[in-house]
Structure formats: structure tokens, C-alpha cells
Amino acid sequence: MxxxxxxxxxxxxxxxxxxxxxxxxxxxxxxxxxxxxxxxxxxxxxxxxxxxxxxxxxxxxxxxxxxxxxxxxxxxxxxxxxxxxxxxxxxxxxxxxxxxxxxxxxxxxxxxxxxxxxxxxxxxxxxxxxxxxxxxxxxxxxxxxxxxxxxxxxxxxxxxxxxxxxxxxxxxxGVVGTMGEPEYYKTKGLYEVVAPKVYAYKDLKAQQKRAVRFMKGSRFYAQPKKYGKIYRFKTAVGYVTANKDYVKFIKALK
Missing domain, CATH: 3.40.80.10 (Peptidoglycan recognition protein-like)
Structure with a gap:
């Protein structure tokens, strides 16, 4: 096309x-x-x-x-x-x-x-x-x-x-047809940042970036929240991406 x-x-x-x-x-x-x-x-x-x-x-x-x-x-x-x-x-x-x-x-x-x-x-x-x-x-x-x-x-x-x-x-x-979507975590649990850094946002839409950054190796407990087809973690300091390319799952929370 x-x-x-x-x-x-x-x-x-x-x-x-x-x-x-x-x-x-x-x-x-x-x-x-x-x-x-x-x-x-x-x-x-x-x-x-x-x-x-x-x-x-x-x-x-x-x-x-x-x-x-x-x-x-x-x-x-x-x-x-x-x-x-x-x-x-x-x-x-x-x-x-x-x-x-x-x-x-x-x-x-x-x-x-x-x-x-x-x-x-x-x-x-x-x-x-x-x-x-x-x-x-x-x-x-x-x-x-x-x-x-x-x-x-x-x-x-x-x-x-x-x-x-x-x-x-x-x-x-190339991108064929509907854009291939990233994979997201959808389970409340303990996660670790694998990217060099990820930013926290004040809102689920990720319109307002905070100064807070999670550096590689950082761990946090969080509950994923859905926005459209995207999932973001709700943490104590703001919303962080739940994209599997940026964080990895450690264990689930009961």
C-alpha cells in the first residue's frame, strides 16, 4: 500500500x-x-x-x-x-x-x-x-x-x-493492515524495569509527564489499568507503561 x-x-x-x-x-x-x-x-x-x-x-x-x-x-x-x-x-x-x-x-x-x-x-x-x-x-x-x-x-x-x-x-x-500491537501485562504484581528508564505520568492518558523516572533495575508493585487498547501501571508516583518491552514480570500479588 x-x-x-x-x-x-x-x-x-x-x-x-x-x-x-x-x-x-x-x-x-x-x-x-x-x-x-x-x-x-x-x-x-x-x-x-x-x-x-x-x-x-x-x-x-x-x-x-x-x-x-x-x-x-x-x-x-x-x-x-x-x-x-x-x-x-x-x-x-x-x-x-x-x-x-x-x-x-x-x-x-x-x-x-x-x-x-x-x-x-x-x-x-x-x-x-x-x-x-x-x-x-x-x-x-x-x-x-x-x-x-x-x-x-x-x-x-x-x-x-x-x-x-x-x-x-x-x-x-513494514506494518501490514492493522498495526501490530505491543504486548502488555494485565496482572497486578511485582515488576522490574528492563528499559534504560521509564517515565511516570500524572494521568492514565499519559498527557502530563512527571519528573519521576524508574531506572533500569527498579522494582515496583502495581495494578495495570486499561486506556483504550493500552495498559499502564498505576503506581504510587503515577502511571507507568505496562509494555513488556519496558518491564518484566516478577511475581503476582494475591
Missing amino acids: GYPINNDYALGATEGDGRMAVKRFIIAHDTGNDANKGAHSARNEAAYMKGHYGAAYTHFIVDDTAIFQVGQPGYVAWGALDANPYSPMQVELAHVDTQARFNESYKRYIWLIRYYAKKYGIPLTLDKGGRTTEGVKTHKWVTQHFGGDHVDPYGYLAKWGISKRQFAKDLKN
Whole structure:
């Protein structure tokens, strides 16, 4: 299945960088703009980027309604500092407000990355190797290897139930039909964090992040609560993901 590309906000011939990019990386971002998650989130982001391309821009912005092109694929865009010359395609995942909208946005995001990786002969590996290693890279990987301070898109993906492992799997295999859902724990019990860290949220919808983090190896007793198709643990300090990629079961509570 393919998706149409909307060119309403595509840069003109005299706008943006005129250099051809080395075909080494596809760079995956999220917009980081939770204030813009309404029905036209990607359109709003694309319009803003078009008007401020002199500061920064990527090639595409995706949400559940459309894929908007801003920069010209194949040419350098300005979204990832010194990694820019090595990326013929950079894409932003716009923020949305429901699981259903995220699922649709994510399918388009994965499809677009896979399409351009194939077009440019870039391996569908996630965040592997160093500066000369071809593949799909997140902005977090760019920060680690080229500098900067961005760590997207892992935090936003995790909010909607997509772990790094699931992201890598979907890049490799694609998302077919209904998006494959993560596995969740549904039993009250003792659990241990296996991810580097997980954040606690004030509310079940995970809209309000707390400063509290559970680091790898942390243990907690909790009761899973359901929100749509997602389960989150209700702990003494807030709600924490019940995704099996992030925590492991120790024992049940009677």
C-alpha cells in the first residue's frame, strides 16, 4: 500500500539547500510539539516549516491525514546539524491526540521511511554503527554521533506503545493492515524495569509527564489499568507503561 504526497508546502526551486545529499542515512524525527496535536497537526507544521526554512526544515512531515513534503528528497535538508549532508530523506512524525490517530500516523511514517530507504539503497537497520554506517537513524542517534541535544523520536513513540525493538521490527518488515500491537501485562504484581528508564505520568492518558523516572533495575508493585487498547501501571508516583518491552514480570500479588 502506498500513500499520496501533499506538495502544498514544498519548497520552491530557489528555496532550501541546493546540494545533493550522500545516500547514507534516513533520519527519523518527531516534531516535539505537543501543543500542536489537533486535526491539522502535520499541515500546521509543514506550513510553519515552509515559512521558516531558513532556520530548519526536513523533507517530510507525517500525521494520520497526510504526508506533507517540504524539502526536496535527495537534496540536503536542515534538520540534523552535521548529519544533514548524509541524509537524502529526513521525516518528522507530527504529534496527535489519540491512539487511533497515532496508529494511522505511524503506518504512514513507517511506509515512507521504507519507501525512501529502498529508493536510495539504504539498509533498514535502526541506529547501528557509527558515522559511516548506512541505515535508518533517529535524531537521538545523530545527537550521540554528531552532536546536539535532541533525543527524538523514542519518547513520543513510547508514549503510544512503540518500543525501540518494535520500531526496528516495523522498519524491517513494514506494518501490514492493522498495526501490530505491543504486548502488555494485565496482572497486578511485582515488576522490574528492563528499559534504560521509564517515565511516570500524572494521568492514565499519559498527557502530563512527571519528573519521576524508574531506572533500569527498579522494582515496583502495581495494578495495570486499561486506556483504550493500552495498559499502564498505576503506581504510587503515577502511571507507568505496562509494555513488556519496558518491564518484566516478577511475581503476582494475591
